[in-house]
Amino acid sequence: MKTNQTKGVVRLLTLLLVLLLTTSMAFATGAKEEAAPSGSVSMTIATWTSNPDQIALLDSFVQGFAAQKGIEIDVTFESIPFAEYNTKLSLELQGQNGPDLFWVLETAAPAFIESGLLANLNDAMQAYDPEDISSDALELWSKDGNVYAIPFSTSPFFILYNKDLFTKAGLKTPEQYASEGAWNWDTFKMASKTIKEKTGVWGFQTVDGQGYDARILHNLAPIVRSYGGDFWTNDGQVLINSDASVAAVQLFHDMVYQDVSVVPPGNQSDFFAGNAAMTVGQISRVSKLNEASFAWGIAPMPSGPEGKSPVIGQAAIGAHSKGKQAALASELVAYMTNKDSVAAMSGIWPPARKSVLESEAFLTSNKSVSKEQMQNAVAASIKTGRVLPSHVKYPQIEVESKMVFDKLWQKNADVGAILDEVATVYAKYIK
Template identity: 50%
Template sequence: MTHHLIKRLIVATALCGAMATAASAENLRFTVWTGSQAHLDMLNGIAEGFAETHPDVTVQFDTIPFGDYVQKLTLQLAGGNPPDLGWLLENSAPAFVEAGVLADVGDTLNATDGYDYADLSEPAMGLWVKDDAVYGVPFSTSPFIVYYNKSLYDAAGLETPTARAEDGSWTWEQLKTDAAALRDADAGVWGYETVDGQGYGARVWHNLIPIIRAYGGDAWTDGTCQFDSAQSVEAVKLFHDMVYADGSAVPPGEQGDFFSGNAALTVAQISRVSKLADVDFEWGIAPLPSGPAGEAATIGQAGVVAFAQGKNKELASEFLAYMTDKDNVATMAAFFPPARKSVLASDGFLTSNPAVTPEQMKIVAEGIESGTVLPSHERFPQIEAEARPDFDALWSSDADVQAVMTKLCEDIQPLL
């Protein structure tokens, strides 16, 4: 998918709008990228609550795999088959806002009794508000954290990431050392798995940006590419060495699922704790490691949006308001850290998920308070497409990291 395809949606908006009046107003189709039964049960419970005041309305949650989500959603919109609502990532928000495909839900939010729009964190709403329009509400403002297999750490006699975070020795270099020590080829255990095992493709940004920022680099600042800076290159080299020098990170084309016990460490968000319900090992979570530039908490954000071409736009806006009110945000907080200040500051948030201790949930809260959202840009789909071949060029043992990152900046700079 390219930025041009999103632009075409502006035309599709007008065409689809003409079709809207002929459609049923009793079913809302809502696209998500989760397949977790725990997440879907929670979402369906929220939909059942909405049905108490809207008895003729059903909400259908359609799962699109994360790696295909933006492309398939865009094709649905352009093809005249729009969902009514959906999840949308922070890096896609500016492009979808610019394309005019998101409905302005501001009037509905402000007209909903008890909604308390002012309770939404202003910084968290930054990507979703333009002028006086509100194009979405974040349901998850979630920092990336480290999950580790405590059983493997204990068996190896290593100090855990939790302990190191407390004594100030939890760094990316230490994670690299731990991953190499915990790699057990005979047992089929890798040292480190990238985010959702997709760190070379769909989640390459999620994989590299936290390390790059801890080293003092970034994707870009003030419209200037920073991937080729000395700090960014040093960070990418660290990860490259984990893959090709140490052999500790799961390499491209291999499988090593942390949640099945086949990797000692991974980076993910708190929502993934649902995958640990039935594991046969002890586990723990820790903040992202620090680097030469100190701690650099990185946040992924996702919002609930209603689509301008949707067949039930008013009803979709009402459901969006219901889903993001205080009570339902408190319910979702078990997996998705909230943008509502009152919920985030509550004791209920720290105890919202019985599988996570209050001490562990504090790590999430602290990451939200100090973290920076992943890179976003109104041309991000085009930037991502231009950058993909350059990122792909990193994944060989003899890759010249500096040369690759220099070319990446040359390719995306005109878009910035």
């Protein structure tokens, strides 16, 4: 465990160094001028997905763009594991052969914009009805009136559950609890414990099994916010050690170490293999259940004392400002996020385009998900949800706060005291 933690800290410190160096460099804010491409052009696109169907869909957009431009594009998709994504991508962007286009995480958006690694997309967007893109969705990816990345996914987190295990434990399903207005964190905790006691199978696995490491915020935010707490706010308030936040984190800690119903740190039990009754997912992960050996369903995130507070995972695509094909890459970003493109991928990544989100076709865009499930767990949550907190100093915040969060994952941890330490770290940067 200590070895893995050390490796994680080293990766994060590397990212911190890279972003600090890039911030200090005098990058131009827009794509550099290039001669019009002709013949065959080579381009690389960095993502954190390795799903072959998703890669094939992205490739179809590239080829559609190439046909429109009358050129050939020899595209390479580089799939970087999520836990390593920011670190490895930042390093690659400093070299001569960094990706031309790349996905960007919401938490890292301000840092990447400040570093100058993202090309200005204002001109490229004009060909594809930019007014159709939600201004709220664009806010995180803009600065001083300029757009530096375009969100292709505005995807809320929800509960994926194993129907067979709920039936075996004699419980109603999360969807049934939700229809009765009883789907809250206390019910979630009770169901997890009951399933573990009656079936021997874990009640809950954190999102991607990374809730103690790369996805601490993804794991805790839905509970913390529905309790009335938060990590920090845009106006500089640090709330991670508020009474509400402490109560929320204590609930999760109790599930892990008192109820023993949650897959613990270091255990590789996987929901998708039938080794847990629930996990947190997004529409893009539903395809992993195509060959599932059990019946499954989708429910909204549980509510807390302050009601529902859906968390939205937002990802955008940008163009490398210093890439060899920066102008062409900027145009490709705009093409990949036009109305037709986002409609084609809306069943995987709910888009930021208003015309697509408000369409009937969106609710039936994923064949594995019912119209009712898409409405209740996805569409409704997009309207009321919020993205994870972000900050221009997020790489530094993540490095230091993770080392403190690591103290939580032991049975006798003092949750309140540890969150006070996290708050001290946040206060150094959140102003």
